[in-house]
Amino acid sequence: MEGSLGVRKGAWTKEEDVLLRKCVENFGEGKWHLVPLRAGLNRCRKSCRLRWLNYLRPNIKRGEFALDEVDLIIRLHKLLGLEQLKECIPRNYGRWSLIAARLPGRTANDVKNYWNTHFYKKNMVSPQHQMKGPSSTLAPPDEDGIPWWESLLFEEEVDKGITSSVGGLSGLWAEKDINAPTTEAAGDTFVEGSYSGWHGFSTDVDLWDLLGEE
DNA sequence: AATCTTACCAACCGCCTATCC
DNA sequence: TGGATAGGCGGTTGGTAAGAT
Numbered sequence: 001m002e003g004s005l006g007v008r009k010g011a012w013t014k015e016e017d018v019l020l021r022k023c024v025e026n027f028g029e030g031k032w033h034l035v036p037l038r039a040g041l042n043r044c045r046k047s048c049r050l051r052w053l054n055y056l057r058p059n060i061k062r063g064e065f066a067l068d069e070v071d072l073i074i075r076l077h078k079l080l081g082l083e084q085l086k087e088c089i090p091r092n093y094g095r096w097s098l099i100a101a102r103l104p105g106r107t108a109n110d111v112k113n114y115w116n117t118h119f120y121k122k123n124m125v126s127p128q129h130q131m132k133g134p135s136s137t138l139a140p141p142d143e144d145g146i147p148w149w150e151s152l153l154f155e156e157e158v159d160k161g162i163t164s165s166v167g168g169l170s171g172l173w174a175e176k177d178i179n180a181p182t183t184e185a186a187g188d189t190f191v192e193g194s195y196s197g198w199h200g201f202s203t204d205v206d207l208w209d210l211l212g213e214e
Numbered sequence: 215a216a217t218c219t220t221a222c223c224a225a226c227c228g229c230c231t232a233t234c235c
Numbered sequence: 236t237g238g239a240t241a242g243g244c245g246g247t248t249g250g251t252a253a254g255a256t
Contacts, residue, residue, distance in 0.1 A: 009226075011250085033241060045241075050225065053243095096245070112245075113223055219255070226248075234240080 008042045012051055016041055020048055021056050054109045061105025065114055069103050073111060074119075076102065 012020075023039035029052070032045040041048060054060075065073070076099045096108035096115075103111065 011224075030242085044226095046227090046243090047225075049242075054224075097243085108244075109224080116246090117222060217256085219253100221253080222251090224248105224250090227246085228244105229246100230242105230244080232240100232242080235238095 006042070007044050007047075009047070012055075016043070017051070017056060020051060024052055024056070050109075054107045059105050060107065065106075069106070070114075072102055073099055073115065077115060 019039045019041055020035070023035055023041075027034075027038055032049045035041070035045060035048045036043050039048070043051075077095075080095045080098065096112045100106050100108040100111045
């Protein structure tokens with residue numbers, strides 16, 4: 001299975017995994033354009049990076065999402081989808097990465113897949129009744145027959161709490177003496193809590209502050 | 215047992231931003 | 236300053252396993 005430039009595509013073999021792992025162990029993460037050459041792999045740089053980040057990296061957690069993980073995904077997704085934040089986070093960039101950064105061992109791809117499988121597609125049909133939600137083995141519905149996760153998705157009080165938290169962002173910046181003169185910088189400030197890839201804009205504002213948790 | 219449908223998830227693709235020259 | 240390149244992201248696709256008919 002090869003692409004137009006003779007670069008291999010599709011599922012990775014065990015041999016390829018071994019080569020990639022050895023390469024990263026020897027040279028470290030990064031410089032992905034050099035990895036195919038160094039590892040002796042007939043793969044593109046993006047494919048190597050993705051394979052490492054989503055599958056080969058140490059401490060990757062596999063298997064079913066725990067209750068608290070799903071809870072957090074729902075809350076953070078809701079938070080990051082708010083109009084107020086869309087204004088200051090360009091294109092919602094880093095949304096899945098932000099959420100994944102709060103779930104040790106989970107990757108952005110994992111979180112995205114989970115959301116798309118359990119919530120997003122169901123939302124397209126009928127939000128209140130078509131969603132399957134997290135595996136029923138996680139937790140039974142309450143006495144009213146309403147799954148625990150559904151209340152998180154549609155609970156107005158959760159909305160209010162999150163909205164007020166976001167509304168208080170400017171206060172947080174002021175409180176922490178953070179200079180956020182533009183909406184773009186404001187977005188960086190928010191994102192920085194768990195994502196360090198942008199601009200080197202550093203602050204200790206945390207998603208937990210916005211969620212009002214520990 | 216065979217076929218069809220659904221769910222899951224690894225991987226690809228295109229786009230954007232940052233950095234380098 | 237502007238083009239080329241690399242890194243990184245979200246959206247989407249496609250293969251496959253599991254369940255239903």
